[in-house]
Amino acid sequence: MTSPNLDAAGRYPAGSAAFPHRSLTGLAGLAPWEILFLLDEAEQWVELNRQPHKRNDRLAGLTIINAFFENSTRTLLSFEIAGKRLGADVVNMHAAQSSVKKGETLIDTAMTLNAMHADAIVIRHQSSGAVQLIADKVDCPVLNAGDGQHEHPTQGLLDALTIRHAKGAEFAGMRVTICGDILHSRVARSNIHCLTTLGAEVRVCAPPALMPADIEALKVHPFHDFDAALVGSDVVMMLRLQQERMSGQFIPSPREYRHLYGLTLDRLAKAKGDALVMHPGPMNRGVEIDSNVADLAQNASGARSAITTQVEMGVAIRMACLDVLTRRTRGLEGWA
Ligand code: CP
16 A cells, blocks of 8 residues: 555654544544554554463553443453553443433543543443544543444454455455445444545445435445345455334344345355455344354355454454554653
8 A cells, every 4th residue: 555654665654653643533534554554553462362471561550441331242342351451450431330320421421531540531322423522522542432323443443454364465456345234333334434445345235224325425336235236245244233223114024134135155155255254243143144154164165254353353453552542641752
């Protein structure tokens, strides 16, 4: 990837010029080399996480607060593991057990966390834009762990890292098909921003009711026919129906949805023979994806599921993001 920020040998500039942002609230607008910098930073943590001893104490003495206003398994646990493996003190705030339940506002909650001198705050919230609101108020870096229908940037990054491990470093010329509830999906948005920025061709497929009206503005190719969308796909990324964000009926029935948009083994055969199957989780097996596809180790033509690899890459990406975004706090040379 050519870039005015890379030298002739393809090295990143020293210090904060490689990633000059205080927070990570989304992937929209990031330069390709900024995304690649985070992916490259994550590689050392992929290696470390595969060792029996998984500690590197570069964040020792720092406090990271995970403030989750929505449920999570993968994102919350992987941010917690990431912070702990880097030696930070990690505290989790679950909104259901917090003073949010007594009517405290989001801003007052954020100012309370700020007063505790957190060195990074990780936030998941049901409202699009809530994370940016907090990032504008507090003194430390803020990492978006998913806000409403807006973005889930570390998911986009971990998905790109998973694809790079499976398919190689060249995203240009790669065809990625994302199928499911595109309308309500922050995962879809972050993946679209990430993958189109890196040069991949992105197809999105959904029933008309679950396709955003402005989808063409995101530089993707929209489809309503899943079989047609799959043709020539290197990667097939499935999304669940986000019932918690739906008011009213968006699909006739889960059975009909599966018939038209579920990923079965037969349907997977329409993609490239060695297609990579992905799903951010949580999955609704038997609706958007069949179990024999979700658990596919590798078939005769090389197609396989990368769903557990996505989870593995999630820890490494979150370690990279926490490390990079706290470099100013730690006074690293070039990051002051
Ligand atoms: N992919 C993802 O965000 O999963 P969780 O909701 O379990 O964090």
